Amino acid sequence: MLEVANLVRRFGEQVAVDDVSFEVPGGALTGFVGGNGAGKTTTMRMIMGVLATHGGEVRWQGRPVTVDDRRSFGYMPEERGLYPKQPVRDQLVYLARLRGVRADDAGRRADELLRRFDLGDRGGDKLESLSLGNQQRVQIAAAVMAEPSLLILDEPFSGLDPGAVDAMAELLRDYARQGVPVLFSSHQLDLVERLCDQLVILASGRVVGRGSVADLRARGTTRYRLALGGDAGWLADFAGVRALEVDGATALLELTGASTDDLLTAALARGSVRELAEVRQSVSDIYREVTA
């Protein structure tokens, strides 16, 4: 397990990461979300040791992380970092060799990963001759070439087409299933919802939410959709209810004092009720609520 404990990073006067703590357990996919400038990349760089910390600690398997530990981590940095003019397969093999993988194993592994990402016939091509999405696939292959003990991926899904998103998602799930802790940042909240076992939500350098999607949902405000036979406009002034949206005969509501029975009784006294249903919060709803 990776633990980030009270991490702090300043740039001049600005506190970019402000007392950030969370855990990335093995066997689960952890999504790292937050708006532009929230501090995700800075946190990941501190985890990887490419940026110094100004406070706090990164811990791996219960003790402060070492240079050797970090050598076993797979990292896909925001700035990517492969050579545009070098052939794809050579770079993958070279990177694995740097991490101590034997030449024949490295070759086999590069071929396997390239096949997995439908790039089996592009190994001899220069990286720059590939489309951006395909370059992205090679970057992820580079991060996992040396059988990493931990995966830290900065926006691994950006720029990928739906097929590549699925291949990437399956790859990350495979690692998580093998017990590798996986932390990835993303702005695609629908994807995060589909993929993640747990979430860390950052806003202005601080953790504003963390836990499983179900836990975060349970902590949020429950919303109801009420569909009536007639106009739902009266709900805007109904005591104990906050109408978030009224559209003809349908309303989206939060209960601020009234119970669902109160609501149904009042609605039935005015006409028929077609539906009263709890609305499941999406990750986008949770995100909006905790970062508001």
Ligand SMILES: Nc1ncnc2c1ncn2[C@@H]1O[C@H](COP(=O)(O)OP(=O)(O)OP(=O)(O)O)[C@@H](O)[C@H]1O
């Ligand atoms: N090298 C740097 N020098 C000065 N300020 C920096 C530096 N790196 C990051 N920052 C600032 O720190 C804050 C956090 O940036 P960071 O890149 O970590 O955010 P992020 O959550 O990854 O954003 P995005 O989703 O846009 O990539 C921002 O205000 C950014 O401008």
